[in-house]
Amino acid sequence: MLSQFSHLSYVITVFLMIAGLFIVIARGNLIKKLIGLSVFQTSVYLLYLAPGKLLGGTAPILSAQFTVYSNPLPHVLILTAIVVGVATLALGLALAVRIREAYGSIEEDEILAKDNAFENLQEKHA
Amino acid sequence: MSLEQHLPALQVILPLVSAPLAVLLRHGGFAFAIVTAGSWAAFAIAIGLWLQIGTIDGGIISYQIGSWAPPWGIEYRVDRLASFVLVLVSGIAALVLPWSRASITREIPEDLHYLYYAMFALCLAGLLGITITGDAFNIFVFLEISSLATYVLIALGRDRRALAAAFQYLIMGSIGATFIVIGIGFLYLMTGTLNLADMAIRLRDVESTRSVLAALAFLTVGISLKMALFPLHQWLPNAYTYAPSAVTAFLAATATKVSVYVLIRFYYSVFGDSLVFDQLPLPQIMLWLSLIAMFAASAIAISQDNLKRLFAYSSVGQIGYITLGLSFGSINGLTASIVHLFNHGIAKGAIFLLIGGIVAVTTHRGGAPAALTFDRLAGLSKRMPLTCFGIVISGLSLIGVPGTAGFISKWFLIVAALEQGQYWLVGAILTSSLLAVAYVWRFVEAAYFRSPASPEKIDSPAVNPENEAKKPIAAEAPLSLLVPAWLLVGATIWFGLDTSFTVGSALEAAQQLLGTGK
Numbered sequence: 001m002l003s004q005f006s007h008l009s010y011v012i013t014v015f016l017m018i019a020g021l022f023i024v025i026a027r028g029n030l031i032k033k034l035i036g037l038s039v040f041q042t043s044v045y046l047l048y049l050a051p052g053k054l055l056g057g058t059a060p061i062l063s064a065q066f067t068v069y070s071n072p073l074p075h076v077l078i079l080t081a082i083v084v085g086v087a088t089l090a091l092g093l094a095l096a097v098r099i100r101e102a103y104g105s106i107e108e109d110e111i112l113a114k115d116n117a118f119e120n121l122q123e124k125h126a
Numbered sequence: 127m128s129l130e131q132h133l134p135a136l137q138v139i140l141p142l143v144s145a146p147l148a149v150l151l152r153h154g155g156f157a158f159a160i161v162t163a164g165s166w167a168a169f170a171i172a173i174g175l176w177l178q179i180g181t182i183d184g185g186i187i188s189y190q191i192g193s194w195a196p197p198w199g200i201e202y203r204v205d206r207l208a209s210f211v212l213v214l215v216s217g218i219a220a221l222v223l224p225w226s227r228a229s230i231t232r233e234i235p236e237d238l239h240y241l242y243y244a245m246f247a248l249c250l251a252g253l254l255g256i257t258i259t260g261d262a263f264n265i266f267v268f269l270e271i272s273s274l275a276t277y278v279l280i281a282l283g284r285d286r287r288a289l290a291a292a293f294q295y296l297i298m299g300s301i302g303a304t305f306i307v308i309g310i311g312f313l314y315l316m317t318g319t320l321n322l323a324d325m326a327i328r329l330r331d332v333e334s335t336r337s338v339l340a341a342l343a344f345l346t347v348g349i350s351l352k353m354a355l356f357p358l359h360q361w362l363p364n365a366y367t368y369a370p371s372a373v374t375a376f377l378a379a380t381a382t383k384v385s386v387y388v389l390i391r392f393y394y395s396v397f398g399d400s401l402v403f404d405q406l407p408l409p410q411i412m413l414w415l416s417l418i419a420m421f422a423a424s425a426i427a428i429s430q431d432n433l434k435r436l437f438a439y440s441s442v443g444q445i446g447y448i449t450l451g452l453s454f455g456s457i458n459g460l461t462a463s464i465v466h467l468f469n470h471g472i473a474k475g476a477i478f479l480l481i482g483g484i485v486a487v488t489t490h491r492g493g494a495p496a497a498l499t500f501d502r503l504a505g506l507s508k509r510m511p512l513t514c515f516g517i518v519i520s521g522l523s524l525i526g527v528p529g530t531a532g533f534i535s536k537w538f539l540i541v542a543a544l545e546q547g548q549y550w551l552v553g554a555i556l557t558s559s560l561l562a563v564a565y566v567w568r569f570v571e572a573a574y575f576r577s578p579a580s581p582e583k584i585d586s587p588a589v590n591p592e593n594e595a596k597k598p599i600a601a602e603a604p605l606s607l608l609v610p611a612w613l614l615v616g617a618t619i620w621f622g623l624d625t626s627f628t629v630g631s632a633l634e635a636a637q638q639l640l641g642t643g644k
Contacts (some may be wrong), residue, residue: 017308020333021301024297024301030293033297034297037297037300037301040301040304041300041304042310044304044307044308047308047311048311051315077263077492079319079602081266081268081307083269084266084267087270087274088270088274088296089302090189091274091277091278091296092296092297092300094292094294095277095281095289095292095296098281098289099286099289099290099293102286102289103290104284111290115287115290122497
């Protein structure tokens with residue numbers, strides 16, 4: 001029964017990965033882009049963590065009672081990756097706030113339109 | 127243990143520590159002093175490591191962080207290639223930092239200066255860390271340290287478009303970094319180790335499995351994003367154009383080069399050339415992408431109206447030459463890549479520093495920097511002869527004129543192409559160099575052969591009564607901006623004439639990577 005679902009975590013990982021990447025590419029709203037980016041980054045956490053777990057495995061503390069241990073290293077790695085993800089998201093949101101202050105919008109196409117209008121104006125001026 | 131043995135750790139730690147100190151001091155002057163000291167120390171250490179490697183048998187310094195033996199602990203591993211890139215990165219930082227003190231007073235608000243220095247130090251520490259580490263996950267962590275600092279540095283630009291550019295780079299850079307960490311994850315799952323040297327040995331057992339090939343693909347795409355290989359370069363032109371001048375100069379000379387280094391490291395030190403060059407059509411893909419980059423990006427550069435943006439596109443084109451050398455998979459090809467990585471770094475660093483001088487002279491203190499369109503640059507050589515002459519010389523190096531550093535790398539590239547019997551590639555390299563002639567000529571034409579625009583069109587500081595002393599006409603950039611820039615210009619000539627350092631290091635590095643050396 002369990003073996004049928006043994007690849008479930010990979011299926012979920014790949015689904016999250018593609019969903020996140022799709023949101024980043026397809027959405028023009030900067031906040032939605034950041035949400036997509038977060039989902040994309042989070043899927044990698046699962047990619048690392050799931051294989052580290054052995055069914056029936058225990059924490060890697062040597063003891064006569066246990067013979068099967070889970071690998072703790074992926075957890076440590078992902079702890080670092082989570083910190084990186086949080087920092088990226090925080091910086092992205094801070095930039096979105098500044099962009100909103102400067103442009104009055106957080107829609108990518110509106111920002112582009114304003115930039116183009118500005119550049120055309122400059123050309124006429126020059 | 128003597129200090130000498132701890133140089134690899136100090137290489138990263140000194141710039142890293144200077145960043146929080148700069149924030150704690152909260153004063154532009156002190157922050158400048160401590161970060162500059164950190165970067166000079168890093169440069170000294172990099173040279174020390176370079177010399178040390180020559181004396182060691184086997185040419186590899188292995189340093190165990192916290193005395194944990196590899197492959198369990200994190201290992202810092204300095205070989206010829208790593209030490210060569212360390213010298214480039216720390217050397218550019220040691221030059222750009224003193225230069226930037228005069229430049230950022232005009233481009234960054236006074237109260238943010240200490241943060242600028244802190245971010246610069248973090249970016250430098252990250253780039254040095256990527257280069258020196260021998261641990262796959264450590265590469266990702268340092269990559270993110272330098273990338274996050276880079277996004278902030280770009281967003282410091284006065285123009286609001288700098289914010290949009292930083293955001294775009296953040297999105298694309300994070301996607302690239304995530305691709306890299308997925309690739310590293312696959313490798314870790316297949317080998318159970320994160321140490322690069324250990325990974326290379328264990329990979330031989332699982333070489334042709336699909337997971338390893340997927341890891342190779344993910345890493346290639348992720349690193350290509352970070353180094354702006356042609357179709358993945360979208361973030362670069364805006365980021366370079368709107369970032370503060372000092373940031374542009376530092377990034378153009380180092381950031382993409384370190385990404386190329388990571389690619390070389392994974393291709394040759396981890397996967398090995400049999401996997402990269404035989405099992406996947408990677409060399410062919412790389413070859414065509416490089417050719418498109420060389421031609422398309424250079425052609426786009428010609429049509430640019432903004433000087434900074436022109437040279438940003440030129441950077442995308444020059445990355446093409448570097449990856450072209452990689453695609454041959456031969457000693458000469460790899461040597462060409464490594465030499466060009468260095469030579470292009472100093473030439474582009476010099477150009478962006480000199481452009482920064484123009485920006486500084488034409489910008490009001492505290493005002494938004496004027497876009498350097500060619501109309502504004504008309505007749506500039508009369509007012510800023512040294513700056514213009516410097517840009518022309520560095521431009522000659524981009525073209526690859528004999529006597530400049532760029533000629534050396536193109537020479538090796540052509541030798542590598544001939545070696546493969548691909549004569550048409552020689553034609554392609556020469557033709558694409560003509561495109562470089564065209565975009566450098568656009569600057570020459572505007573600066574030397576057009577008559578100056580009417581005075582009111584030039585944004586001169588003289589409009590501001592406080593700066594009455596600096597007349598707009600015949601105003602060369604201040605000496606503090608000229609000297610570091612001209613040191614780099616001098617370097618492009620020096621390394622065009624005396625190649626013992628660049629070619630010697632690159633050749634040795636290539637031999638070490640391909641396993642045919644000592």
